[in-house]
Amino acid sequence: METTNENKRDTSTVISTREGCVFLVDDNFMYLNILEAALKKVLPNATVVCFKSGETAIQALDQKPFLILLDYDLAGVNPNVMNGISVLKAIKKANSEIQVIMLSGVEDTKIITTSMKHGAFDYIIKGEKAIFDIRHRLTSILRKMRLTDEKHDEKQVKWFLRWAAIIVVISFLVGFLLHEI
Numbered sequence: 562m563e564t565t566n567e568n569k570r571d572t573s574t575v576i577s578t579r580e581g582c583v584f585l586v587d588d589n590f591m592y593l594n595i596l597e598a599a600l601k602k603v604l605p606n607a608t609v610v611c612f613k614s615g616e617t618a619i620q621a622l623d624q625k626p627f628l629i630l631l632d633y634d635l636a637g638v639n640p641n642v643m644n645g646i647s648v649l650k651a652i653k654k655a656n657s658e659i660q661v662i663m664l665s666g667v668e669d670t671k672i673i674t675t676s677m678k679h680g681a682f683d684y685i686i687k688g689e690k691a692i693f694d695i696r697h698r699l700t701s702i703l704r705k706m707r708l709t710d711e712k713h714d715e716k717q718v719k720w721f722l723r724w725a726a727i728i729v730v731i732s733f734l735v736g737f738l739l740h741e742i
Contacts, residue, residue: 580606582625586618586648587611587632587664592687596630599692603699615648622655628702630695631681633665633672646675653680660702662695 583600587593593611600609610626612618615635629652633645643651645663652659663676663684673684682702685694 581627582608582610584618584621584624584626584629584631585609585611586613586615586629586635586645588613588635588642589632592632595692596695599695600630600699603696615643615645615651619648619651619655622652622659625656626659628699629659629661631661631663633663633667633676646672646679649676649679649681662698662702664691 583604585593585596585600587596590613593613597609597611600607608624610621610624612621615631618629618631631645631648631652635642635644635648645665649661649663652661657680660682661680663673663681664687665672665684666687668686676684683698685691685698
């Protein structure tokens with residue numbers, strides 16, 4: 562059986578065992594469905610939750626997403642809703658650890674710069690290679706999170722060992738003092 566380039570790209574994608582929650586925020590229902598299907602393949606253990614507005618995504622931040630894919634232009638249905646930058650600011654204010662990838666159909670340097678300034682991990686232009694770009698960025702995010710998790714685990718082990726050493730020393734001293742009495 563012949564393997565196409567597309568199949569090669571799909572099989573080379575790292576599938577993560579990362580658990581947790583991922584938000585997709587886009588007012589285009591079709592695009593949401595495409596992103597959701599792609600993310601469920603890459604993150605089969607994660608819960609993918611879709612939102613058609615930034616306001617509803619912000620209200621659901623108590624679900625503690627580790628990643629949010631956020632459309633810049635959310636005014637497709639209602640011009641009075643928050644745009645992606647406003648939503649990004651609210652997300653980062655609520656929890657600066659959430660990784661946010663901005664999505665847009667427009668390649669605008671000012672929007673890209675503003676997104677990055679307000680804490681976006683990256684900015685991806687919607688198009689035929691957007692899913693591939695998202696997978697690539699997701700790999701970078703997961704690698705960064707794994708390193709952060711490892712550092713956190715290392716700190717916890719050091720903390721435990723310090724306290725264990727203190728307890729051993731105190732036990733030894735108490736035993737010594739009781740023996741001397």
